[in-house]
Amino acid sequence: MSSQWMETVAEAQRRAKKRLPPSVYSALLAGSERGTSYDDNLSAFGELGLAPHVAGLSQQRDLATTVMGQHLSMPVIISPTGVQAVHPEGEVAVARAAAARGVPMGLSSFASKAVEEVTAVNSQVLYQSYWMGTREAMARRFDRARKAGCVGLIATLDWSFSYGRDWGSPAIPEKLDLKAMASFAPEVLRRPRWLYDFARSGKLPDLTTPNLVDPGEESAAPTFFGAYGEWAQTAPPSWDDIAWMVQEWGGPFMLKGICRVDDARAAVDAGVTAVSVSNHGGNNIDGTPAPIRVLPSIVDAVGDQIEVVMDGGVRRGSDVVKAVALGARAVMIGRAYLWGLAANGQPGVENVLDVLRGGIDSAMLGLGHSSVQDLRPTDVLVPDGFTRTLGVPARS
Numbered sequence: 001m002s003s004q005w006m007e008t009v010a011e012a013q014r015r016a017k018k019r020l021p022p023s024v025y026s027a028l029l030a031g032s033e034r035g036t037s038y039d040d041n042l043s044a045f046g047e048l049g050l051a052p053h054v055a056g057l058s059q060q061r062d063l064a065t066t067v068m069g070q071h072l073s074m075p076v077i078i079s080p081t082g083v084q085a086v087h088p089e090g091e092v093a094v095a096r097a098a099a100a101r102g103v104p105m106g107l108s109s110f111a112s113k114a115v116e117e118v119t120a121v122n123s124q125v126l127y128q129s130y131w132m133g134t135r136e137a138m139a140r141r142f143d144r145a146r147k148a149g150c151v152g153l154i155a156t157l158d159w160s161f162s163y164g165r166d167w168g169s170p171a172i173p174e175k176l177d178l179k180a181m182a183s184f185a186p187e188v189l190r191r192p193r194w195l196y197d198f199a200r201s202g203k204l205p206d207l208t209t210p211n212l213v214d215p216g217e218e219s220a221a222p223t224f225f226g227a228y229g230e231w232a233q234t235a236p237p238s239w240d241d242i243a244w245m246v247q248e249w250g251g252p253f254m255l256k257g258i259c260r261v262d263d264a265r266a267a268v269d270a271g272v273t274a275v276s277v278s279n280h281g282g283n284n285i286d287g288t289p290a291p292i293r294v295l296p297s298i299v300d301a302v303g304d305q306i307e308v309v310m311d312g313g314v315r316r317g318s319d320v321v322k323a324v325a326l327g328a329r330a331v332m333i334g335r336a337y338l339w340g341l342a343a344n345g346q347p348g349v350e351n352v353l354d355v356l357r358g359g360i361d362s363a364m365l366g367l368g369h370s371s372v373q374d375l376r377p378t379d380v381l382v383p384d385g386f387t388r389t390l391g392v393p394a395r396s
């Protein structure tokens with residue numbers, strides 16, 4: 001096995017940390033305020049147990065499923081992430097890896113690569129949008145994504161513009177020009193391989209957002225911070241606005257960021273195809289419980305009407321199995337593939353997906369199932385007091 005092979009996501013994270021300038025690494029780590037949600041997303045999976053059999057196991061395991069009409073070779077989707085200065089090929093490398101491994105890819109509207117470049121190498125791209133700008137501007141962006149061949153829309157609504165982390169936030173420049181690079185020189189020079197990759201590609205890390213303008217207008221695309229400003233100044237959406245988004249897109253639609261039962265029901269009424277139970281990887285208001293804790297209540301409330309996926313804290317195949325057993329149709333992964341991308345580009349993302357596949361397969365073997373469709377809550381040991389239910393009146 002090549003020395004580049006990473007046997008776990010934790011190893012990919014260690015390599016990413018070694019390779020990336022500290023500010024870039026810390027921008028990926030993210031989290032907000034005290035970091036309670038970030039920590040809970042990870043530790044909650046560790047609280048869940050599994051109950052393996054030792055005989056009567058299945059030699060064949062089928063990991064395939066579908067979400068939003070797309071075939072998944074395993075119940076994993078690339079969650080959209082908007083951090084670009086990780087690798088010169090950025091989202092295109094991720095898209096190639098996802099296509100090679102048969103999983104769909106969410107593409108952030110804050111991505112650094114044009115959507116057309118990404119759909120050229122992956123036919124299962126789900127375009128992600130925030131509620132930002134005017135309806136007209138959003139409709140034009142949806143139109144561009146649709147024409148580029150995106151097969152679904154992910155509307156991400158769980159963001160509260162909370163600033164400040166107790167462990168400090170990285171300084172990210174408005175634009176990575178030579179002047180900004182010079183001010184980063186000391187930390188960048190400590191990471192020569194990261195610099196070398198960009199030097200070889202002939203480009204500086206790109207902090208613009210080409211998908212927020214019409215095709216061909218990319219030179220006028222806002223910087224990441226310009227886009228963030230437009231988003232922050234947009235009045236938050238109503239449920240009618242969300243129903244408008246669903247109509248305007250006119251195809252498979254996921255609302256990402258649900259953690260309350262009442263919101264899940266309202267999402268059904270707005271006409272969505274799917275929801276992702278999520279707290280934005282611990283980046284929304286701190287104190288939001290881990291999605292795996294609220295997943296069963298959401299599945300219970302709306303799982304027979306729409307598809308329910310979850311994201312947050314997935315780092316191994318057994319995490320995927322636990323989520324599917326508790327009712328998720330699939331999970332979405334964020335940092336896990338970002339670590340792979342940062343560590344080793346496209347092969348690094350493929351490596352992470354292979355680690356997850358191997359882990360799902362061995363958990364399925366131990367649990368005695370031949371298909372992910374057969375996973376049930378009884379496969380998981382859920383300790384008392386583990387689950388949370390948000391958004392229903394407390395019983396008196």
Ligand SMILES: Cc1cc2nc3c(=O)[nH]c(=O)nc-3n(C[C@H](O)[C@H](O)[C@H](O)COP(=O)(O)O)c2cc1C
Pocket residue numbers: 027028029030041079080081082083108109110128156256278279280281282311312313314332333334335336
């Ligand atoms: C660095 C970073 C950037 C992100 N950018 C976006 C984004 O642009 N759009 C979005 O919908 N979610 C974004 N997310 C959230 C992810 O899609 C996903 O919800 C989260 O990473 C899942 O948690 P995990 O990292 O523990 O897997 C981002 C997350 C991280 C860590």
